[in-house]
Amino acid sequence: MWTWVMVTALLVPSATEAKYIEGEVKTAEKWAFITRFCFLSSDGTFTFDVEYDIDYATEKLLLYYDSPHQWPAVYKSEKTCEEREAVMKRENNQVINLTLYSMNSECEIIRSSGDKATYQCRGSRSFRSVRERWWFIAVSNCESTKGLQLKYKITMTNGFEYWTKHFSADEFYILQTNLVAMVLELGILFLSILSAAELKSRQLFHTTYRLYMSGVVIQVVGLIFLNLHYAKYGYNGVGLPETKLIGKLLLSITNILMVLMLILMGKGFNITRGRLRQASSVKLTAFVCIFCITYAMLFIYEQKVFDPGEVLYLYESPAGYGLVVLRCLAWIMFLYACFFTVKHYPEKYKFYYPFFFFYTLWFVSGPVVIIISNHVIDKWVREKVVNGVELAITIFGHAFFLFLTRPSAANKNFPYHVRTTQITALETSATGVMGNNTLDAFSAHPYAPDFAEPKNHTSPDVFIVSGAVEMDPDRPSMRPIQAPRSIIKEDNSFPHYKPTAPPPVFQEASDRPLSNGAETPK
Structure with a gap:
């Protein structure tokens, strides 16, 4: 299953998220969407270098912002090209004419062999607004009978500092947050290795603890991949898209392993039993497979179906809501498993009570934050807020499990007793x-x-x-x-206990004379 998810993700081409982008628009339509960016209220800059055949003249670059009467009113609507242009205010310099006669772009005609001529235009825009806004760039020619053809190179920046220049305003602090999370996870990994060495020496290094350590290792590696992408992205606005995809895939695997480990421990695996019943094994296997397939669909959706003109971040998509539903179902399975394990093994309550209450919060907090973000938090801060909360939830989950299972002689919460x-x-x-x-x-x-x-x-x-x-x-x-x-x-309470006669007592020979005066035989 893991191999299938990895191959699926790697074979799907990465979506272009660069804040330096280049490409070509060629369509029979008169209006087309190019890209988007969240600019700061005062330091945003948009620079373009475009080229198109003179037969398609005169084309325009259109700059929409995220107010309800602008971009939401025109994108994927039944409006004509003229109606889509009419919603913009020309006094706000939202229309850039790509022609020699334009005052807001520097254009020239380039002639090549075969009497072919093209327009080549360069220019820039600075943004001033009352708050951070999403801006959407489109191209149009409402008088065209041939459609649109445009080669473009666009750079969008926020200020001049490394930490903000190429990052969209909704991505601010993601790199810093990931770096801090990586350092904390490395600390947890170091402590868990020490704990694992102690458990192994005591023959208590069980499968569930190995799952936990695997999740921590994969989380660290995934954060390293993500940080490599964002570090390069800060320099050139392109980054390493394939590396980012692998990093996100590894973090997803960590999530799946954590859910699997918690449900197994909730059922008492390695704690009160050495194997699951066949029915439980089948249900858990089916659930994990569905979880993996949903994550695979999420990655495929992001690369193939994700519409940056309509969906601002991933959890607004149907696949994102599907993950929320699956996490809630996993929580219900966790509740059911813990309840019956404690019922049959009440002596384990010192472990299961804190385990149950903390990881109930762990299961629920992710979906709650995502739902709140989608309906309450402003659009230009959603991605960085959800990214920070997801990393924090994972870190707290790993740290609390390490604390709860520390192999200390004075630890009354320790779950394992069978070697x-x-x-x-x-x-x-x-x-x-x-x-x-x-x-x-x-x-x-x-x-x-x-x-x-x-x-x-x-x-x-x-x-x-x-x-x-x-x-x-x-x-x-x-x-x-x-x-x-x-x-x-x-253990008189255990159901397999059967009272038997007390074992004979071994008595060491003594040199003290016996009561009848005889000596102990040598």
Whole structure:
């Protein structure tokens, strides 16, 4: 599935988002949309260099802004070309005539072989408005009988600083936010590696924790890719579109892994059971597949269907709303799983209560912020707000899981108590039962007991340990030491428990004379 999503995303050509763009318009229509940009209220600059066949003269560049009576009133409407031009105020210099007789562009006629002539025009505009505005650039020739033909090179900037020049106003601070998020995720990755080393030494490095670490690693790599794109973008306004696509894909995989891990832990996987029921496995597999397909559709939509003249950022699209619905469904599955796990294993409540309440907020906060952004937040700040909130949600989710599962001896929230070697023994057992543990139900225990130092030579049965001996090099005999806690002996509440006779007590021989005067045999 991951391979399919990766191949799909990489084979789809990247959409042009550069704030330096070049291309060609050739259509039978008399009016066509070119690009958009969110300019600052006072520092925005629009520079153009265009060329078109003189047979298509006279063409115009039209600059619409985002007020309801302007761009929304003309784009994808039934208005004629003349009606679309009429909504603009010429005193605001929103119309640029691409002709020799224009006062607002520098044009010349270029003649080539075959008596072919073209107009070549250059010029610029500065924007002044009461607030940041989206501006939409279009080309028109309402008198044309042949349609439109225009080659263009357009540069749109906001000020002169590196952090703002080539960035649309709705993209401000995205690079800074991503850099901070990358540093924080690197810190979480370092701490999780230390934690994983401790868990591995104690044979508690379970599949769910590996999923968590995989998500953190992929998140860091995805942020590195995104930062490479935006860093280059700040210099030339083009960036690395393919690198950006890969970065966004990796962040999506992180999201999917996090959702999968939370649902698995909610069902008690590696905590109260070693495997899921077949029905649960089928449902979870189907849900993850749908999640992956929806994300793939989101990327395809962005590259193939996304209309920059109508949709200002990705979560306004149908695929974006589809992700919101899937996240809510994942939350419901998480609630259901946690409820029944705590019901059957109440001794695990110290882990599941904070786990449940925090990750309920984690599931819900993303959709809530997206819905609020789409209906309340101003259009020119939506993308950077949603980007920052999504990164913050991911960071808090990773950090809280690291805190909740820290392998500290004094940590009463620690979820695991059955070791990986025990689960392996259960999986290879003919009956799937060893001691009072089965793959479908572990023995009840709030925290994993540790063996006391020094290292002991224990019984081969890792589930029932009734005694242990320590080799003493100074004595030819062996002396007994305190045995580790027995799960069977102490867990009377577990359903597999069956009372048995107490084991015989091993008594060390003594040199003290017996009561009848005889000596202990040597």
